[in-house]
Amino acid sequence: MLTALIIDDEAPSREELKALLAEAPDVEVVGECANAIEGLSAIHRLRPDVVFLDIQMPRVSGLEMVGMIEPSALPHIVFVTAYDEHALKAFEEHAADYLLKPIDPKRLAKTLDWLRSGARPSAKAFPGSTDSLRQIPCIGRNRIFLLGLDEVEFVHTDVCGVQVVATNKLGITELTLKILQERTPLMRCHRQYLINIDHIAEIELLENGAADIVTHSGKRVPVSRRHLREIKRQTAYCLRVCENIKNPW
Incomplete structure (x- = not known):
């Protein structure tokens, strides 16, 4: 069973992804958060296997949030974003996956297969996640x-x-x-x-x-x-x- 956490500031996007994940019998959504600060707390509290994370969130972006997590506590990260696909190629070098909005169910199925394969989260920093912090959540x-x-x-x-x-x-x-x-x-x-x-x-x-x-x-x-x-x-x-x-x- 894969445990999943959804972090996205847009409620319709969270609901859409939760409904799609509900169709997978071996995936349990253990929580959802509307911002990065709530997300940090939920990751440490729930220890999910995978986090479906929106990149473009106000105040603290998804990338900034990832950089705030201790590597030992870092789950699998699947970025969910409206970014252009070509702009996300760099994440592939970090053993990360991403889903483009609106989410294609077939593309999500491939992501879940990748997660089921037992791939390990990357120890390398994600692009833009190691910049100096300007604020403390x-x-x-x-x-x-x-x-x-x-x-x-x-x-x-x-x-x-x-x-x-x-x-x-x-x-x-x-x-x-x-x-x-x-x-x-x-x-x-x-x-x-x-x-x-x-x-x-x-x-x-x-x-x-x-x-x-x-x-x-x-x-x-x-x-x-x-x-x-x-x-x-x-x-x-x-x-x-x-x-x-x-x-x-």
Whole structure:
């Protein structure tokens, strides 16, 4: 049995694909999502075998969403799109498949045969999926939203997941610290923390060789001894000209 997740911002497109997949006795649609942020959460929660993913979605595209998934959690991706067929040839090099809208049932049948064959998802990045992230998709109380990187003070992990902390906002993201470190300017300052150096007001040196960062809004972020030297190097100029530094070096 193949488990499938449909991610598309257009409800009629989701319904059409769901109806076509219902005709396959060995395919179970375990969920559907209307945007990439919901889709990220559903992929991690449901662990589907295959995701039928629209490329052209508002705010976070399908390609951007794929780049936000840890490779170890990446399912098969079948792109569902109105793109010209010739523009999608590059995906074939990445062991990916695609369906053009409106979906041809015979073409879908070939895709399902390919999935049944046991082909493995590609470890290579999809074209356009490794660009730097400009926003972090977050989940808050009864809402989903995007936080621009310039708003983010720091990110850290706790028992609730990966917390994204802005001056006046707080959200939880499905992105890992590893993905955020690789795809954004956020810097590692501790095993559980990434910091936006533009929000650093002070670095307070501690007796044990570690330190605390104080952000412009007054929040405190730990810095481990392992990462302190690089944080100092990256922030040396801006902190030297601040008048309120307590521990200049």
